[in-house]
Amino acid sequence: MDQEVKENVVTEKVVVADNSTIVESGASEGGLYGIVQDIVQNPLNLILLSICFYLLWKIIQERFLKKEAPVPKRSPPLPKLPKRDFTLAELRSYDGTASSPDGRILVAINGKVFDVTRGKSFYGPGGAYDNLAGHDASRALATFALGPDAFRDTYDDLSDLTIDQMNTMKDWEAQFQDKYDLVGRLLRPGEAPHDYAIDDEEESSNGPSTGTSTPARVDSKSEIVTSIETKKIK
Numbered sequence: 001m002d003q004e005v006k007e008n009v010v011t012e013k014v015v016v017a018d019n020s021t022i023v024e025s026g027a028s029e030g031g032l033y034g035i036v037q038d039i040v041q042n043p044l045n046l047i048l049l050s051i052c053f054y055l056l057w058k059i060i061q062e063r064f065l066k067k068e069a070p071v072p073k074r075s076p077p078l079p080k081l082p083k084r085d086f087t088l089a090e091l092r093s094y095d096g097t098a099s100s101p102d103g104r105i106l107v108a109i110n111g112k113v114f115d116v117t118r119g120k121s122f123y124g125p126g127g128a129y130d131n132l133a134g135h136d137a138s139r140a141l142a143t144f145a146l147g148p149d150a151f152r153d154t155y156d157d158l159s160d161l162t163i164d165q166m167n168t169m170k171d172w173e174a175q176f177q178d179k180y181d182l183v184g185r186l187l188r189p190g191e192a193p194h195d196y197a198i199d200d201e202e203e204s205s206n207g208p209s210t211g212t213s214t215p216a217r218v219d220s221k222s223e224i225v226t227s228i229e230t231k232k233i234k
């Protein structure tokens with residue numbers, strides 16, 4: 001009888017041990033191995049992963065690996081660009097190439113134009129994000145894409161963006177506002193440029209206005225429309 005009980009206990013242990021072995025090996029298969037398998041089996045994932053590695057490589061290369069050209073002296077920072085508005089065609093010329101005025105690089109997001117010359121390693125020729133230079137980057141940043149579909153040849157009113165995409169774009173806008181100088185607005189076709197000299201005069205008589213409020217996130221499609229309409233009026 002005693003012997004029988006012992007045998008039962010031993011058998012149960014084996015079963016328990018076996019189960020835990022199964023559970024353990026199951027966990028590891030569903031975990032990292034499963035993720036790797038998912039990525040390898042889906043060509044779209046492979047493409048996205050390659051793009052990520054490529055961008056990461058370009059950033060690391062620019063930051064740490066690129067041998068500094070024997071520049072005798074660092075060129076002094078450019079003076080702040082006087083505020084003005086830009087048509088899409090005018091914006092295009094500020095792409096950081098040799099033909100770009102003062103070698104400046106401008107990028108537009110959500111109707112605002114930023115001077116990103118300081119971020120030349122990102123946006124200058126050969127940088128990871130050089131195709132944003134001199135462009136309206138709103139759609140690219142909203143959709144996290146850098147391909148040709150992320151840019152329009154004509155003014156992009158962004159009206160087809162989803163709420164999430166609009167909010168992603170606004171987060172980028174806030175980031176750029178913190179890091180770079182806001183130099184003006186991107187004009188819609190036919191829109192007249194604003195005369196900032198008048199603002200400067202008003203500012204000197206009324207005190208400075210910040211002009212750098214953090215963009216509000218939107219919660220509904222109607223707010224997106226309102227946001228775009230506000231852009232039209234401003």
Ligand code: HEM
Nearest residue numbers: 051052053055056059119122129140141143144145146179
């Ligand atoms: C998934 C792949 C990606 C990786 C691994 C990646 C990596 C990075 C890293 C590490 C930085 C910070 C660099 C630094 O501050 O030194 C950065 C900045 C940035 N990334 Fe990416 N990125 C990826 C995709 C993208 C895409 C698809 C876009 C555009 C649609 C994008 C736009 C930007 C921008 C605009 C900056 C900020 C540059 C600045 O500070 O002016 N990235 N990225």
